[in-house]
Amino acid sequence: MAGVALQSNLLRGALVEFLHRLVEALPTVVTGIVFLVLAAILVKLVLAVLKAVLARTMRGQSPVYRQFLTTIVAVFLWFGVGLSTLSVVGLDDIAASLGTAAGFLALGVSYATSDMIADAVAGVYLLRDPDFETGDTVRVGDMEGEVRSIELRKTRFAVDDDIVVRGNADIEARWAKVGDEAA
Numbered sequence: 001m002a003g004v005a006l007q008s009n010l011l012r013g014a015l016v017e018f019l020h021r022l023v024e025a026l027p028t029v030v031t032g033i034v035f036l037v038l039a040a041i042l043v044k045l046v047l048a049v050l051k052a053v054l055a056r057t058m059r060g061q062s063p064v065y066r067q068f069l070t071t072i073v074a075v076f077l078w079f080g081v082g083l084s085t086l087s088v089v090g091l092d093d094i095a096a097s098l099g100t101a102a103g104f105l106a107l108g109v110s111y112a113t114s115d116m117i118a119d120a121v122a123g124v125y126l127l128r129d130p131d132f133e134t135g136d137t138v139r140v141g142d143m144e145g146e147v148r149s150i151e152l153r154k155t156r157f158a159v160d161d162d163i164v165v166r167g168n169a170d171i172e173a174r175w176a177k178v179g180d181e182a183a
Contacts, residue, residue, distance in 0.1 A: 002154075008069045021139065022077050022169065028089050028090055029089065031088060031089070032085055032088050035085055035088045036085050039081040039084065039085070040081070043074070044077060045079060046073075046077060046111035047070060047073065047074055047077070050069075050070055050073055051066070051070055054066040054069060054070065058096070059070060063128055064151065065123075065124060065152060066150050068120070068152060077167075078100065079084070082097045083098060083099055086098070101129075113160040115167070116153060118167045118169040119154065119167045119168045120152050120168075121150065121152055121169075122152055122168035122169040122171065122172035122173075123152040124149070124152070125168075125172055126150050126168055126172055127150055127152070128172065131164075131177060132147065132150070132177070133147065133150075134147050134148065134149060134150060135147060136177055137177070137178040138175050138176065138177050138178060139175065139176045139177075140148040140156075140157075140166060140170070140171050140175045140176075140179055141170075141174060142172060142176060143157065143159060143164060143166075144159070144170065145157035145159035146158045146159075148163065150167075150168075151168075153167065153168060154166060154167055154168060155168055155171055161162075166181070
């Protein structure tokens with residue numbers, strides 16, 4: 001009987017301690033939730049403004065480019081909100097650790113995808129270049145063909161009866177417009 005009473009007292013003491021700590025933590029949790037809701041509203045507002053500005057300033061450009069920029073900004077904003085929320089609720093050490101780990105992860109990913117990133121950056125330049133457009137005949141190295149489509153990472157050319165696909169980083173630095181060698 002004494003064992004049952006001891007277990008009952010231990011259980012009661014644990015429950016009281018749990019409820020006491022829960023009541024102490026409640027203001028911090030509520031603060032974190034309020035911060036998260038306000039930050040989410042702000043992120044949504046910033047992304048809506050960014051989409052409107054990109055739609056207005058890049059009216060004739062590929063929607064892939066606008067979506068790419070919006071996605072990059074959204075990832076950075078949401079990651080910042082996540083780390084800030086952890087700090088607001090008192091988990092600064094976890095936020096610092098996640099921020100550091102994410103930095104190393106981003107470094108590794110950027111190194112592993114450096115060719116893809118180079119193609120995407122070159123694609124942005126090609127998409128914005130008024131001298132390099134669909135239908136133009138251009139020479140890239142020893143290949144000469146008509147530009148069929150310009151995408152974020154690659155460009156397609158019609159060469160004789162074939163379609164040739166080249167990475168934009170290979171094209172951007174060394175293309176020349178046929179019939180307009182001054183380009």
